[in-house]
Amino acid sequence: xxxxxxxxxxxxxxxxLSVLTAFDIDHSRxxxxxxxxxxxxxxxxxxxxxxELEHWGALHRDSEGRYSIGLRLWEIGLLSPVxxxxxxxxxxxxxxxxxxxxDNVHLAVRDGTEAVYVEKLTAHTSVPIVxxxxxxxxxxxxxxxxxxxxxxxxxLLQECCEHGLSRHTPYTITEPGRLGRELQxxxxxxxxxxxxxxxxxxxxVAVPVRDATGSVVAALGLVAHSVRAEVVKLVKPLLPAAxxxxxxxxxxxxxxxxxxxx
Numbered sequence: 001x002x003x004x005x006x007x008x009x010x011x012x013x014x015x016x017l018s019v020l021t022a023f024d025i026d027h028s029r030x031x032x033x034x035x036x037x038x039x040x041x042x043x044x045x046x047x048x049x050x051x052e053l054e055h056w057g058a059l060h061r062d063s064e065g066r067y068s069i070g071l072r073l074w075e076i077g078l079l080s081p082v083x084x085x086x087x088x089x090x091x092x093x094x095x096x097x098x099x100x101x102x103d104n105v106h107l108a109v110r111d112g113t114e115a116v117y118v119e120k121l122t123a124h125t126s127v128p129i130v131x132x133x134x135x136x137x138x139x140x141x142x143x144x145x146x147x148x149x150x151x152x153x154x155x156l157l158q159e160c161c162e163h164g165l166s167r168h169t170p171y172t173i174t175e176p177g178r179l180g181r182e183l184q185x186x187x188x189x190x191x192x193x194x195x196x197x198x199x200x201x202x203x204x205v206a207v208p209v210r211d212a213t214g215s216v217v218a219a220l221g222l223v224a225h226s227v228r229a230e231v232v233k234l235v236k237p238l239l240p241a242a243x244x245x246x247x248x249x250x251x252x253x254x255x256x257x258x259x260x261x262x
Contacts, residue, residue, distance in 0.1 A: 014169075017039050020050050020069070025045045025135065028067040075201065082109055086119050086218060087256045090209070090247045092236050094121050097222065100237060102198070104223040106206070108144040110152060113160050115135040115145040118218070137198065140179055141172050143206035144219035146192035150210055151216035171196045187255065191235050195228055203229035207238045220245070 010018075014145035020028060022038035030038070035048035050067060053059045057072030078084065090107050098105045098121040105121040114136040149157060157180060162252060165174040171180050186192040191207045206221030211251075220242045222234050 011030070014044060014047050018075075019046065019053060023069055029062070029068050031066055036068060045108075055186065069221065082118055083231050083250070085252060086209075089252065090218070090220070090245045091119060093244050094119060094220070097121075097220075097237055097241050098123055101222060101224075101234075103234075106144050106204075106221040106223065107209075107218055108142075108206075108221070109218050110139065110145075110148040111171070113137065113139055113156065113163060115139055115142055115148055115219070116144050117144075138166055138167065138168075140174075141168050141194065141197045142221075143192040143194040143204040144221040146186050146194065147206045147219035147221075151185035169196055169200050173197065191238070193231055195229075201226055201236075203231075204232055205234045205238065207235065207242045208245045209242050211250075212246075212252075217249075218245075 007172045018039035018041060019035055022035045026084040027034070027038065032046060032050060033043065035050060036043045039046060041049075050059060052065070054061055055123040059067045060070040073162050086109070087107065091155055094105045094107060104123075105119075106117060107119045108115040108117050110116070115138070117133055117135050117137070120133045137145060138160075139149040150158065157176075161176040161179070165179065166172070167174050167175070173182060193203070193205050195203045202223055203226040204221055204223040206219045208216040209220050210217070211217045220238055222238060224234060
């Protein structure tokens with residue numbers, strides 16, 4: 001919890017970042033006291049930092065006195081190459097996929113040991129899923145995550161296993177050896193599959209998205225109801241969509257500076 005001893009030695013930047021990271025999907029509106037508690041800083045420090053962040057536009061204070069992430073951060077986030085290049089290039093092809101399949105369509109990149117969902121499209125008939133745009137899920141339990149993990153440095157698999165492979169359903173792969181063999185299969189066949197490993201009743205498939213250098217910078221996936229999912233049919237439209245994204249990235253050549261590489 002908050003306290004001067006815990007706060008001692010932390011830079012102003014670290015304290016300000018702790019204020020911002022106090023917010024998440026389950027805590028999108030916070031009181032000043034809650035911010036201080038979740039950030040692990042004294043209330044007086046939180047008051048000063050929150051006031052400065054609000055003045056700059058990083059935080060917004062509503063009529064009830066609660067704070068949320070401000071518009072200025074959203075504007076800055078849109079400047080990220082993941083949004084300004086990868087997402088914008090992929091979005092038209094994702095829309096075509098969603099319209100054709102009527103299933104959930106995902107675009108994800110890797111950040112450490114997690115898959116970050118850059119974009120998610122949902123049709124009216126799509127199966128409910130736990131992912132969301134901007135959300136994070138573990139690499140080992142999702143098809144997009146498996147694609148990203150399969151094409152990551154070998155040391156990352158060891159890191160994931162050392163952290164512990166979390167079990168989300170009875171079908172989640174949590175044995176390191178089995179996961180390693182699964183990733184070998186992903187590289188061999190060119191796509192990943194996850195059947196009820198993150199959510200019961202759901203089946204997902206994903207394929208790699210490569211940049212101009214041939215590096216895997218993202219994963220493109222579909223999520224359908226497991227009772228009607230046919231893996232071959234799900235993969236079939238994904239492959240040309242991923243290739244079209246690669247071709248567009250090749251035209252833009254944004255990977256020349258490595259900005260899209262995880």
